[in-house]
Structure formats: C-alpha cells, structure tokens
Amino acid sequence: MSWVPFALSPAATALILLGVILSISIFADAVARRTRLPRISLLVLVGLGVAVFQQRVLELPDARPLDGLGEPLIKVALVMVAFLLGGELTRKRLRRTGPLILIVSLSVVGVGALAVGAGLLALGFPLAMAVSLAAISVATDPAAVQETVHASGDTRLRARLLLGIVAIDDAWGILVFGLAMAGLGWALSGDGQVALLEAGWELGGALLLGTAIGLPAAWLTGRLAPGEPTQVEAIALILLLAGLSTWLGVSSLLAAMVTGMLIANLSRHHTRSFNEIEHIEWPFLVFFFVLSGASLDLASLDEALGLTLAYILLRLLGRVLGGLLGVRLARERQAELPRNIGLALTPQAGVAMGMALLAAERFPTHGAALLSAVVASTLVFETLGPMLVHRVLR
Structure with a gap:
C-alpha cells in the first residue's frame, strides 16, 4: 500500500x-x-x-x-456451527428420527469414509492425508439439501428421510473427525504411550470442557430476560468455548457440540440462546468462507489436482455405495426408497472446510494439499449437489 x-x-x-x-x-x-x-x-x-x-x-x-485476526474469526465461526449442531441432538428429535434414518445415515457415513480412506491409501497418498479426508468426507451441507427439498415440494418418504439425515449428519462428521485426529496422533507418534494420552485428552478433555460449560449454562438459560442479557450469554458461551478449547488443546468442535446438546436437553428455554446465536452467525460465516478461500496456497494447486479428483470421485462412490447398503438394510421400506439416495447427500460446505483448516494446522506438511482439495471439491459439490438432490427426488 x-x-x-x-x-x-x-x-x-x-x-x-x-x-x-x-x-x-x-x-x-x-x-x-x-x-x-x-x-x-x-x-x-x-x-x-x-x-x-x-x-x-x-x-x-x-x-x-x-x-492474526483471521484465525480467531474462523475458530468462532466453527464453534458457533458445532454449538448449533449440538442443539439439534435432543431426545425428542432422536426418538422422532427413528431407526430408518439412523440405518441409512450410518451406512452412508461408514461406507463413505471407508471408500475415501481406503481408496486414497491404495492410490499411494500418505496416511495422514487419507484419514483426514476420509473423516472430512462425512460432513454434508444441510442447508443445500433442505432448500432443494423444500423447493421441490416433495413430501414422500425419500424427502423426509433426506431431511432427517442431514439434521444429524454433521454431528456424525464432528465425532468421526475428532476420533480420526486423535487416532492419527497416536499412529504417527514415535512414543505410543504419550500419543495415546494426548489423544485421550483431546477427546475426553473436550467432553469435560463441554460439560463444565454446558451444565451451568443450561441452568442459567431461561433465567435471564429475553433480549440483550440472553445475547450476551450466548456470545460468552461461544467465546469461552473457542478460547478454552484452544488453551487446553482439546477438540473445539466436540466441546461446543456437547455444550449445545446439554443445553438443548436440560433447559426448558434453550431455544433463546440458539436463536441469539443464529441471529449473529452469518457475518462470522461470511468471514469464515472468504478467509478459507484466501488461505489457499496457489503454488500447491498443481500437485493437489490429482488428490482433488481422487477425493471427489471416491466421495461420490462412497455416497452411492453407502446409500445402496442403507436401502438394502431398510428391508420393509426398501420399495419406497431410491437406490441412489446417497447421491442426494453430496453437498459439502462449512463443516468440511473447517475440518480441513484444523487438519492443515495439525499436519502442516500436508496442509496446503488438504486445504486445496477440500476448497476445490466444495465448489464442485455445492454446485453439483442440488442437481443430484433433484435427480434423486425425481
């Protein structure tokens, strides 16, 4: 300048x-x-x-x-998303979700992650890269699927099933990613005992932190008057989760999800905090998406091209096979479901990109290639995904 x-x-x-x-x-x-x-x-x-x-x-x-301002903004945006996802995991919703959604969802998650991880390893990519992308591939963009389903006006079982799956899909993604990062830390470390303790702390510490913040927050929520006090409470929760998880070296996504889940299940007026966060979430997501794109290392694009193409094709294959297995396991409802239902779960956005940023920070040697592959594939899946949802509904 x-x-x-x-x-x-x-x-x-x-x-x-x-x-x-x-x-x-x-x-x-x-x-x-x-x-x-x-x-x-x-x-x-x-x-x-x-x-x-x-x-x-x-x-x-x-x-x-x-x-130095970009990293805190990205962290806060990710914690907001994970906190809101935890709020979706109420006992009432899980009971209403029913076994069919759980069967298809877990089939897509398991087969999809296995296809990406095993496929990348078979193609000769490093273990850290293959396992990271396998975990990242689990996440789905619920907004893209929901908007497409609502626009279609479809109320059949397949449409209701898709809406139920995307409501909990990113929660599976956060859990799988946390386990994958902890497992990689243990597998790639020379000292297995120390690495195992670190992996246990990353996951167990996140559960403890989420509980330590979630229980008092669940008691406090609803005792404050709606409006500014509730908004201050919601922002305080997010900042505490983002800062303490970074300081303690635990999974911020898992800690935030546990806090959101506890508040949603234990507080009668839990919707107030979630509504306040939803009102302020979008500006932070704007910073997150723009800064994610700006973090791309253009010099690594050429070497990441093969990884990106392999990831896109393997993720599509995993979704198809996972959906096919889920429909077969559904048995009595099998005739009402399309065999290619997994294709409708291809949109990928914020949570996947957030995981890529965290993985790049964790494994800087592969960081540029990982981030390039996920950013490029997100552009493809966000553009192609809604068309595949339409195809499945037809």
Whole structure:
C-alpha cells in the first residue's frame, strides 16, 4: 500500500478489510438470488480472488488476510456451527428420527469414509492425508439439501428421510473427525504411550470442557430476560468455548457440540440462546468462507489436482455405495426408497472446510494439499449437489 499518501495502521487495515468482506457478501447474496448459484461458493470464490491478488499480483505468498485476526474469526465461526449442531441432538428429535434414518445415515457415513480412506491409501497418498479426508468426507451441507427439498415440494418418504439425515449428519462428521485426529496422533507418534494420552485428552478433555460449560449454562438459560442479557450469554458461551478449547488443546468442535446438546436437553428455554446465536452467525460465516478461500496456497494447486479428483470421485462412490447398503438394510421400506439416495447427500460446505483448516494446522506438511482439495471439491459439490438432490427426488 506504498502508493497511499498516508499511512494505514494494522488496526485500520483490518477494520477496512472486515467492512469490505461484509459489503461483498451483500453483493454475493444478490447474485445468488438471481442466478441460483450457491452463495457459499461465491464467497469462497471471493476468497480465492484475494489469494490470487496477494500471491500473484502483490507476490506475497506468505501473506495472511487480516494477519492474526483471521484465525480467531474462523475458530468462532466453527464453534458457533458445532454449538448449533449440538442443539439439534435432543431426545425428542432422536426418538422422532427413528431407526430408518439412523440405518441409512450410518451406512452412508461408514461406507463413505471407508471408500475415501481406503481408496486414497491404495492410490499411494500418505496416511495422514487419507484419514483426514476420509473423516472430512462425512460432513454434508444441510442447508443445500433442505432448500432443494423444500423447493421441490416433495413430501414422500425419500424427502423426509433426506431431511432427517442431514439434521444429524454433521454431528456424525464432528465425532468421526475428532476420533480420526486423535487416532492419527497416536499412529504417527514415535512414543505410543504419550500419543495415546494426548489423544485421550483431546477427546475426553473436550467432553469435560463441554460439560463444565454446558451444565451451568443450561441452568442459567431461561433465567435471564429475553433480549440483550440472553445475547450476551450466548456470545460468552461461544467465546469461552473457542478460547478454552484452544488453551487446553482439546477438540473445539466436540466441546461446543456437547455444550449445545446439554443445553438443548436440560433447559426448558434453550431455544433463546440458539436463536441469539443464529441471529449473529452469518457475518462470522461470511468471514469464515472468504478467509478459507484466501488461505489457499496457489503454488500447491498443481500437485493437489490429482488428490482433488481422487477425493471427489471416491466421495461420490462412497455416497452411492453407502446409500445402496442403507436401502438394502431398510428391508420393509426398501420399495419406497431410491437406490441412489446417497447421491442426494453430496453437498459439502462449512463443516468440511473447517475440518480441513484444523487438519492443515495439525499436519502442516500436508496442509496446503488438504486445504486445496477440500476448497476445490466444495465448489464442485455445492454446485453439483442440488442437481443430484433433484435427480434423486425425481
């Protein structure tokens, strides 16, 4: 910025960039409504534009947008998503979900993760990369599936089944990802005993942290007046979860999900906190998607091309086979379900990209390739996914 006649402080630069990102998101919303393009894809493309400008025009390959502010914003957005997902796991919803949704969902999750992991290992990719992408492949974008199903007006069993699966699918993804990261830490460490303790702490510590924050929050929620006090409570929960999980070295996604689940099941007025977070969630998600795209290392795109293509094809194969197995296991309802139902669960967005950022931080050697593969595949799955949902419903 040497051409600017007056100096810009880092704080002023960060504030201006935040304002510009939010302003661009308004334009992306308008484009998405008029073209039916996924707004998530548009925001990621904005981030890719930032990466191109920095790395190709300014020739700053190591520059990070917003410097140290980007990481906390991404962490807060991920914790918000996980907290809201935990709120979906109520006893009432799980009873209403029924065995059919659990059967198909677990089939798609298990077969899909196995297909991606085993396939990448067979193609010669490193263990850390294969297991990370296998766990990331589990996550689905519920918004894309829900919007497509509602737009179709379909109320048959297949439509209700899809809505039930995507309501809990990302929760499976967080659990699988937490187990995968802990397992990789143990498998790749030279000291098995220390690694096992670290893996146990990452998962067990997350459960303890989620419980330690969730129980008092469940008691407090509903005792505060609706409005500003509840909003302050909701923001305090998110910031405490994000900060303490980072400090203690535990899974922030799992801790936030446990907290949300406890509040949803133990508090009579739990919807107040979740509603307040839903009201403020989108600006943080805007930062998250744009910064995720801007984090892409363009120099690694060529070497990540093979990984990206393999991941896309293996994930599609895993979804098809998982859905087919789930329909076969459904037995008495088999005739009402399409065999290709797994294809309707291909959209992939925020949770998957968040997992990729966490995995890249955990395994920096493979970080650039992992992030490139997930960002590129997200653009493909977010564009292709709604069309596949339509196909399955037809």
